[in-house]
Amino acid sequence: xxxxxxxxxxxxxxxxxxxxxxxxxxxxxxxxxxxxxxxxxxxxxxxxxxxxxxxxxxxxxxxxxxxxxxxxxxxxxxxxxxxxxxxxxxxxxxxxxxxxxxxxxxxxxxxxxxxxxxxxxxxxxxxxxxxxxxxxxxxxxxxxxxxxxxxxxxxxxxxxxxxxxxxxxxxxxxxxxxxxxxxxxxxxxxxxxxxxxxxxxxxxxxxxxxxxxxxxxxxxxxxxxxxxxxxxxxxxxxxxxxxxxxxxxxxxxxxxxxxxxxxxxxxxxxxxxxxxxxxxxxxxxxxxxxxxxxxxxxxxxxxxxxxxxxxxxxxxxxxxxxxxxxxxxxxxxxxxxxxxxxxxxxxxxxxxxxxxxxxxxxxxxxxxxxxxxxxxxxxxxxxxxxxxxxxxxxxxxxxxxxxxxxxxxxxxxxxxxxxxxxxxxxxxxxxxxxxxxxxxxxxxxxxxxx
Numbered sequence: 001x002x003x004x005x006x007x008x009x010x011x012x013x014x015x016x017x018x019x020x021x022x023x024x025x026x027x028x029x030x031x032x033x034x035x036x037x038x039x040x041x042x043x044x045x046x047x048x049x050x051x052x053x054x055x056x057x058x059x060x061x062x063x064x065x066x067x068x069x070x071x072x073x074x075x076x077x078x079x080x081x082x083x084x085x086x087x088x089x090x091x092x093x094x095x096x097x098x099x100x101x102x103x104x105x106x107x108x109x110x111x112x113x114x115x116x117x118x119x120x121x122x123x124x125x126x127x128x129x130x131x132x133x134x135x136x137x138x139x140x141x142x143x144x145x146x147x148x149x150x151x152x153x154x155x156x157x158x159x160x161x162x163x164x165x166x167x168x169x170x171x172x173x174x175x176x177x178x179x180x181x182x183x184x185x186x187x188x189x190x191x192x193x194x195x196x197x198x199x200x201x202x203x204x205x206x207x208x209x210x211x212x213x214x215x216x217x218x219x220x221x222x223x224x225x226x227x228x229x230x231x232x233x234x235x236x237x238x239x240x241x242x243x244x245x246x247x248x249x250x251x252x253x254x255x256x257x258x259x260x261x262x263x264x265x266x267x268x269x270x271x272x273x274x275x276x277x278x279x280x281x282x283x284x285x286x287x288x289x290x291x292x293x294x295x296x297x298x299x300x301x302x303x304x305x306x307x308x309x310x311x312x313x314x315x316x317x318x319x320x321x322x323x324x325x326x327x328x329x330x331x332x333x334x335x336x337x338x339x340x341x342x343x344x345x346x347x348x349x350x351x352x353x354x355x356x357x358x359x360x361x362x363x364x365x366x367x368x369x370x371x372x373x374x375x376x377x378x379x380x381x382x383x384x385x386x387x388x389x390x391x392x393x394x395x396x397x398x399x400x401x402x403x404x405x406x407x408x409x410x411x412x413x414x415x416x417x418x419x420x421x422x423x424x425x426x427x428x429x430x431x432x433x434x435x436x437x438x439x440x441x442x443x444x445x446x447x448x449x450x
Contacts, residue, residue: 267419
């Protein structure tokens, strides 16, 4: 669809008026002239996924930081959708997408950028985007305001572009809230810090401060194993998980400490964790998993609101791996039986025995995992968590090797830190933890309850 520029009436009286308008026009508006082109690779009125491909142009005279740009694609209906970037010249890792509701049973997909800039006369080239229903069902896109059956790029004003919160292109539809009130997070609204100074698993302060030491049965791990609070301790202010097995399910003890409240979503998660390659006692060789992660409950198979962000260290391998490996895994959802996993992971096959500072940043559609200040993994798209999560540490066994003798494996954590709605650099996490300890703060929780 072409733009409607309207008609300009020319008269001898207009030049003076135009000069006056030019004098009061915003220099930024004049300089930052953006234009959007659109096409689709899924032109059918009914589709399994909408596929808007976009190109953003800077027809102005000044460079535009892409972090200031928001693109809104308007959709009819209140279905739950998932956004993904198939391919982009600017890099899918720099592109974010979220859905926001509007009045009257409508919503819009807001596309943003985490980095980059667009100079005068430049364009982003192809951004091949898509979205689909969370339940994987087909849907009608023919009545979506921003949809067009264009199979070649065309200037398209049914998709709006905002620069620094100001409409710079297009004709929005529906009631427009303030652009981008919360995405990406711009400042903290609460902190959790725990130095793990407890006397033991029955210390009443654990429950008072929002912790649960697991005793209930069930997965993950060996069916029939016991989750034992007595195997959780805090010597010297270190959360210590001692999991053991004698090669039988009845003789297997697993350990877990979890927040009681699901109030953790976007922001920065950090912990100093000690992984171990060898048992503290008994023969080695079990497929043990040592973890720091966040998780939501799976309400039903392939629940689209499920989320899980994992650090998982396997000192003796497992899941088909022959030796030590560290995984970071981001989950969209799963089905237990028959097993179907919808996740993405990054791994390194090496020993990670010893202390490590682990950081997870959740912001702007991306999940970034750091190990000792080094970027380990960058995930996003459908794997970005949609709902609040618990924070957990646990140590469990994938299976049993049946070797005679009891063997005990130990995982420890020195601190936990979380900042809500704030991206905190790994080095800054360490300085904040040091400052809290220097001030004598053993525990702090200002994260609001849901």
